[in-house]
Amino acid sequence: MNQSENQIIKSYKEFWTRFVDVKGRSHRPDYWHPFWINMVISTILGVLSGGILSSIFGLAIMIPSFTVMVRRLHDTNRSMLFAIISYVSGIIVMVAMFIFFFGAILAANDSSGAALSILFILGVLGFIAAIAISIYVIYLLVLPGDQAPNNYGSGGSNQTLPEESVQHEVQI
Template identity: 40%
Template structure:
């Protein structure tokens, strides 16, 4: 759950790098929360909770995706490639699964080997 909260704390941060674990844990928790809210919306008969949640995590989702692409050495503009129906989605999925560049790249230091917070 800390990964989800850490991404929310970096609400609109599009610089730096994000590890695979940070990206995928955020995605996992977002999907679980979305499913639960969709079930609740189905019970009450109005889809307000899932819509509000989706809007609330839009910027954090974009931010962590851009930082994840930065970790692999790619520009955040690659997210637009996802607009291409099948090829774009598969390509972005592969990029998100790749290991980050070792050492420092033009987007910052490698978060895998960063000093821990005090």
């Protein structure tokens, strides 16, 4: 097995073994490998079961996905608040769609259309805010980690080799 296959397996194993651990830091591969693996698994389960197993799998990975996002944000010296805001933005999108849907029903009964315009504007603004938040959090997740130890520990994704290993490599 080559190094990249080892990294994929290690990252996915760590995704599940540290499923409630929000302390410390996670490398970029520790976040992105489980992300794409879970996307593939969810897609396959969705195709095979019409979405039922995919939904159950989505609930099963909700907490580990949140905690690995927190650790990844810690690697860039950001707090858990950004992960919470990211999850809340998803709720904002659902609420905005809910408001717009029921606003359309209310507007059908309202001849003036005032209810529709207000709910439409609220729905669009909520959707735009949630998308902007999501894009910013994705940007933070893509950033390289701090080289030096930060507020959340050492061992970041951009960490340089310790001096002992550099001296050892030079001697060989």
